[in-house]
Amino acid sequence: MSNFEERLLSALTEEIATRKAENGMTTTTTPVRRGSRRRLVGLSAALAGVAAAATAVVTLTGLTSSPAYAVTKASDGAVSVQIHEFSDPEGLEAELAQAGVKAVVDYLPQGQTCKDPRGSAGTASGRFGASIRRSGDGIAFTIEEGQVPAGETLVLTVSKSEDGADRPPFATSLQVVKGAVAACVPTSMPVPGDGGAGANFEDDGGAGFHTKTEGKDQGPSLSTGTE
Amino acid sequence: MRLNEDPAAFEAFYRRHVDAVMKFVVRRVSDPHLAADLTADIFLAALDSAHTYVPGRGSEIAWLYGVARNVVSAQHRRAAREARATGRLAGRRLMDDDDLARMEERIDAERQMRSALEAMRGLPEGERAVLELVAIDQLTVAEAAAALGVRQVTARVRLHRARRALEHVASPPPVYVEGQA
Numbered sequence: 001m002s003n004f005e006e007r008l009l010s011a012l013t014e015e016i017a018t019r020k021a022e023n024g025m026t027t028t029t030t031p032v033r034r035g036s037r038r039r040l041v042g043l044s045a046a047l048a049g050v051a052a053a054a055t056a057v058v059t060l061t062g063l064t065s066s067p068a069y070a071v072t073k074a075s076d077g078a079v080s081v082q083i084h085e086f087s088d089p090e091g092l093e094a095e096l097a098q099a100g101v102k103a104v105v106d107y108l109p110q111g112q113t114c115k116d117p118r119g120s121a122g123t124a125s126g127r128f129g130a131s132i133r134r135s136g137d138g139i140a141f142t143i144e145e146g147q148v149p150a151g152e153t154l155v156l157t158v159s160k161s162e163d164g165a166d167r168p169p170f171a172t173s174l175q176v177v178k179g180a181v182a183a184c185v186p187t188s189m190p191v192p193g194d195g196g197a198g199a200n201f202e203d204d205g206g207a208g209f210h211t212k213t214e215g216k217d218q219g220p221s222l223s224t225g226t227e
Numbered sequence: 228m229r230l231n232e233d234p235a236a237f238e239a240f241y242r243r244h245v246d247a248v249m250k251f252v253v254r255r256v257s258d259p260h261l262a263a264d265l266t267a268d269i270f271l272a273a274l275d276s277a278h279t280y281v282p283g284r285g286s287e288i289a290w291l292y293g294v295a296r297n298v299v300s301a302q303h304r305r306a307a308r309e310a311r312a313t314g315r316l317a318g319r320r321l322m323d324d325d326d327l328a329r330m331e332e333r334i335d336a337e338r339q340m341r342s343a344l345e346a347m348r349g350l351p352e353g354e355r356a357v358l359e360l361v362a363i364d365q366l367t368v369a370e371a372a373a374a375l376g377v378r379q380v381t382a383r384v385r386l387h388r389a390r391r392a393l394e395h396v397a398s399p400p401p402v403y404v405e406g407q408a
Contacts (some may be wrong), residue, residue, distance in 0.1 A: 002361065004318075004326035005245050011316050012241065012270050013234045019274070020232065067297055072376035080279050081374075098377070098397065136275045 071095040077145030084138040086158050101143055103154040106184040110162040110170040114184035122152040122176030130170050139172055153181050159189060180223040230277035244291055249333060251295050252361055259330035260319040265302060267318030269295045289370035314358040354389035357382045
């Protein structure tokens with residue numbers, strides 16, 4: 001192997017070490033539970049604190065470059081979704097439909113989400129779990145076979161970053177809805193720290209938001225679950 | 228795959244595929260510096276997406292070509308728009324004169340493949356993507372489907388359409404239209 005290839009290998013190996021060190025410092029996608037009464041089951045989504053990520057991962061941004069999204073179906077039926085840029089929600093819905101997952105995708109401006117509930121909770125939510133991971137500047141998640149059965153719909157809602165559609169999102173939410181899905185009615189998101197106690201919504205056992213801010217250089221972290 | 232955590236696993240992976248990745252790149256760009264940058268970008272993107280590869284679900288190279296495709300097509304979209312950000316791992320800075328000469332040889336060797344790709348520019352994106360991976364990069368239809376994240380039957384249909392469409396093309400479409408990649 002030549003010099004270029006060897007040098008590139010060394011640089012990449014260093015990159016791995018750097019990333020490991022940085023991952024040790026930040027936990028940007030840990031779902032946070034509030035109180036022991038509520039159990040997070042089913043599809044839970046983690047919200048990354050973008051302000052914190054922007055400082056911690058500043059050397060990594062701009063490394064990845066790829067189209068808006070990728071949907072991959074594995075031989076065991078699991079569907080992997082990677083979103084790099086929060087644009088073209090209809091295209092993503094179409095790709096997911098092609099992979100056998102009925103989905104409703106809404107991208108909203110920073111600080112906005114869709115009014116809950118979007119519909120009744122899916123049947124599989126007690127048995128399956130999927131979580132949103134950060135992936136570069138975007139997000140990724142995997143839907144296992146059967147997690148979104150016929151008659152149910154995967155509902156993905158993303159509150160984009162004000163810095164642009166290809167920046168890490170402000171907030172994300174993933175849920176499975178049985179039957180009809182209500183159209184998205186944009187509404188302001190609960191802002192962590194607002195009023196001191198943080199926001200904690202409950203809708204008759206439907207989807208709920210849990211928000212919490214950890215430390216002063218950690219952005220908001222929000223997880224939604226369906227009971 | 229623990230690519231992004233285990234340097235030894237990554238090194239093995241890198242050595243298995245670096246040649247294929249460079250070939251993939253020089254079939255698509257003719258600037259040796261850009262080729263070096265893209266090679267570095269592709270492996271960085273592979274680190275970013277390491278969690279999306281599950282051993283046993285399709286071949287490693289199909290997955291890596293999927294990543295490579297994304298990197299290269301994003302490059303086409305961005306080329307005119309922005310100067311490269313500073314502070315990233317720039318492949319070109321890792322090349323010395325010998326490397327540059329060898330990269331140019333590689334680029335030369337793939338000239339025919341680049342003109343073949345040029346002839347496919349007018350095809351719809353989905354069809355062109357399958358034909359590229361099968362005809363130019365020599366993947367099987369199953370691997371191409373995995374790389375593109377579509378079903379095998381979809382890939383087969385698109386490949387068929389692409390081949391039929393090419394038969395009807397008297398001459399290659401003249402211009403690559405920015406933004407369609």
